[in-house]
Amino acid sequence: MADFTGIEEREGLRLSWNLWPNSKIEATKCVLPFGALYTPIKDLPDIPVVNYEPVQCKGCGGILNPYAQVDFAARVWMCRLCQMRNSLPSHYHGISEQNLPAELYQEYPTVEYSVPRTRPIHPPAYMFVVDTCLAEDELAACKAALSQALHTLPEYAYVGLITFGTHVHVHELGFQDFAKAYVFQATDRNGPKDHPPQAIAAALGMGPKGRGQTQDQDPNNPVVPGTRFTPPLSECEFVISNVIEELQKDAFPATAGHRPSRCTGAAIQVAAGVMAACLPPGTGAARLMLFVGGPTTLGPGKVVDTDLLEPIRSHKDLAKDAAQHFKPARRYYDGLATQLASQEHALDVFACSLDQVGLAEMQNAVDLSGGLIVQTDSFNNAVFKDSFKRVLAGPEEPNRLSLHSNATFEVIPSRDVKVGGLMGPAAPVEKKSPSVADTQTGIGGTTLWKMASLDTTTTVAVFFEIVAHSKGSVDRGAGANQQFFVQFVTRYLHADGSQRVRAYTFTRQWVDDKSTPMLMAGFDQEAAAVLTARVGSWKMEGEEEFDATRWLDRLLIRVCSRFGDYQANDPRTFDLQPAMAMFPQFMFNLRRSNFVQVFGNSPDETAFFRLSLNRFPVADAMVAIQPSLVAFSLSDAPQPVLLDVASITADRILFLDACFSVVIFHGATIAQWRKQEFHLQADYAGFKDLLEAPQAEATAIRQRRFPVPRLVDCDQNGSQARFLLARLNPSSTYNSAGTVGSEMIMTDDVSLHVFTEHLRKLAVQS
Missing domain, CATH: 3.40.50.410 (von Willebrand factor, type A domain)
Known part of the structure; x- marks a missing residue:
């Protein structure tokens, strides 16, 4: 369960908690939301694409999956989502334990179906x-x-x-x-x-006869000929x-x-x-x-x-x-x-x-x-x-943005889980379901959403609500009480014109033990940070007078009080387990990010940042929350360094990936050598390679990320150095005693050390 990044690469899923408490009360004590970050049409390795209709459950509408219990002799299968028994269709009667269809293989939690189109498809229109x-x-x-x-x-x-x-x-x-x-x-x-649509159609002569059709229009197929x-x-x-x-x-x-x-x-x-x-x-x-x-x-x-x-x-x-x-x-x-x-x-x-x-x-x-x-x-x-x-790049061109359309996204959970809502580029579709949670987070009140357009990196956040187990529930099979199941079903029009249905099913375990170590074994602090950022941005947009910084501080204090190891009223004893050790640092950088801080940004810029966060995968969202910093030098290989002002030295190049911008920061000595054109001399080939290495890294990032980030090439003490200094931890300011000759940030913001010390004091209060 520790390889969360590997799970995302294989399945496109990240969960904030991978082990769930089996009661609503214990879930509330966890403070952080129970949610999933899922990329519906992510390019997955070895995903099977089959050319037949999926087999659906008559009860919940779930699709046959590897976790279903199949009785090969009776030709029936039991849905693990709603526990209903269903008959297998006639063309499945030849299956056996040695002859399984793709959707029943355990190594294929995701199966994509290429199904016949029910209506004519119009070519893409711009x-x-x-x-x-x-x-x-x-x-x-x-x-x-x-x-x-x-x-x-x-x-x-x-x-x-x-x-x-x-x-x-x-x-x-x-x-x-x-x-x-x-x-x-x-x-x-x-x-x-x-200008209502009907008035526009009438003004343009696009009435009921045809939708702006030309004389050669085929009345039997009104969407194919030209307009x-x-x-x-x-x-x-x-x-x-x-x-x-x-x-x-x-x-x-x-x-x-x-x-x-x-x-x-x-x-x-x-x-x-x-x-x-x-x-x-x-x-x-x-x-x-x-x-x-x-x-x-x-x-x-x-x-x-x-x-x-x-x-x-x-x-x-x-x-x-x-x-x-x-x-x-x-x-x-x-x-x-x-x-x-x-x-x-x-x-x-x-x-x-x-x-x-x-x-x-x-x-x-x-x-x-x-x-x-x-x-x-x-x-x-x-x-x-x-x-x-x-x-607009063609399918044969590298680094293209693979866009698909006309999608619906449905969440089908098992009985003890309800759907609280979704955050992402989607619109709700009214669908009454017993799986809808009482408390809504994001776009709630339904388990089905419409997505007019999405690409292979579009990631939605789904929030869940845990329901207490009912004592009188029927037997749900061996091991059913120890695990729950959730299925994501994405129906979409592929860019090649084919109609696709992608079904992804996952399962996780309930935790009967109330001890913290059991829960922490399945905690994904990166996914939790991204979900927290999305919730905070949503609240800032929808709730008037919402103080995001205060909300984040209170949430972090509650998390540390709940999961920290300490003696009451003794900050020196406070400690967090490795599974959560980085979470306070993520929250510190989130407080200083463009998603929370609006000072220096226009409302349009803030809207751009938040809309981008609403569709970013975990890796890009984490870089936007806490940028990565890599040092290039003549004496060492490129290596990550602390996101701190202390990382600035005159004899190396810093490479900052802040998601929306990529900064190449040359130390004072490096900048001076470059101005003297040492890199153009044959004797300094190593220096030339040093200058080119971060440029190549920036090119690779700008080719794979959308929107393409801004490239900032700057020098120490230059005017554009502010793009780097604004994202660094201000451990050395005019108010603190820094090392003589070290870089200093002119700010009143507190450093990570001061922030952590205050967090310790507040978390251990009885």
Whole structure:
């Protein structure tokens, strides 16, 4: 049970507790949540893919798995989730202990079924929604990226184009004679103008006869032939290329002292309406890709007025409820989130601006639709260019982002476990089930969720509630009282067009003994830290006046009081078992992370960090909570060092992986040698290799992680050294007596040592 990382590599699962107490009271005493971090379609080694329908239980809907009890003579199997006996289908009558199907092998807890499609599948569709209120160089960079995307997409993909500024322009790409567009206003005399899907379809002539169909449309298969507004790329490549090439800045330029009139909210609503008319829900992958370079200043979803005298909202304004546009805009985008989730269309946001664009308001529209977010300062930035390439990369290209669509995720637990909720890029599906817990955590009240889009790294957090064993329960088979079972069922449309069902079943043991060592044997402190971070971020978004730092401190004190070894009122005797020894340090760094601390960050940046955390796997989330620091030097091989200011020395290079940024920090001596160009001389080949090693490591990380992290190359005492110093433990500050000549951080934050000492005192209080 100690190799939690190995379990994740083989099965895609991490649990905060791998041994569970068998009563609700004992579970409450554990303080930390009982949850799972699961990657539904992770690339697993040797996963069997079978070409037949899964066998489902008539009681709970669970799928036949290795833990089922099979009576080969009677041709029946008993579901370990609900204890119901089921007959095997006729084509299973030839199985025996020597001739088992893939789903009954113990070494295959995960089985994927490729099942026949029940309805026609539309080729993937992309709607580009482009901001034209950009500076000339920014618009040129955006147009270049779109033009390159057209060469990357397959010819059978369907594409559409909407541009917006003061008005929304829907381009009719199926019209070959000349450029043709329909214009929608963002406001009228009554204020912001609403554009329901039915009104958009009627305005564009996409009525009940067909969904914007052309004359050659086959009425028996309305989703395959081309449409006027989202035709196949093979039919409209020349038209859309010309439209993109000839795009100009918005015809209504901003006046002096004013921001451009930008109706982003109306553009997204119109795009969602067009896609709803062109692509029915569940018939294929559809993505609305928003390219925006500034805040929404006009129409629904407005976040700030055009007058530059009005500053855009900050965290301080949100805390004081002084942001007049925030709540109306949030309600508007929440309505769009519900619409996109019901349509199963993803909203991707590429926010490339030095100013905020309104991501804090539209974050639910991105999250519930399973969309992606890339945030940087310019369309010329490599972060945008590399991330956008990975989204649209072909299946044969390395490091591509393998996107799948139209998924549902279901949790089926055994009787003594209930589902508290889910946190991740998903929307709830109403499903009444006795397995729904009374207390909700995250998106609760159901055991089924819809995911319009997900990739092979998308990770959801599922929270459980332990129910006390009933004394009058029926016999559940040998060993049933000592273990519980949970099954995750993911149904999705694969990127190759096939319909897939992936069933993963796991089991863990109940702990009858109330002693701490039994529970601690199954404690995964990394998974617990990530789950805690997700819960904290969720509470900060949903609960007003929630103090995350105080909440984390109280939680950590309770955890240490419960599981620490100490004598009452004697901090010197306090000790934590190795299974939990790093957890206080994780919480210390979580308190200082971008998920909790909002000082120095805009609401848009905070929304970006939290949305990313909501889908990160454990490894990436842990690096975001507690960055890794590696030292490169001429005398030693690369080795991890403490995330502390004491690790800075003049004769080595520090490599910081902080998830959203990668920092290469050259010590003063190394920086001086580089400026003197010693690495260009043949006698200093070793120094050249030293400079190249962290660069190669940064390249490898940026190729596998999405969004592509920012690369910061800096020197000791340089201006950009702050990107490293901000994440280090401030063991040496102007208030402390550090070593002469050592680096010092100018901060009032407490160090890890001071934090731990206070924790010891509070944890041992009787």
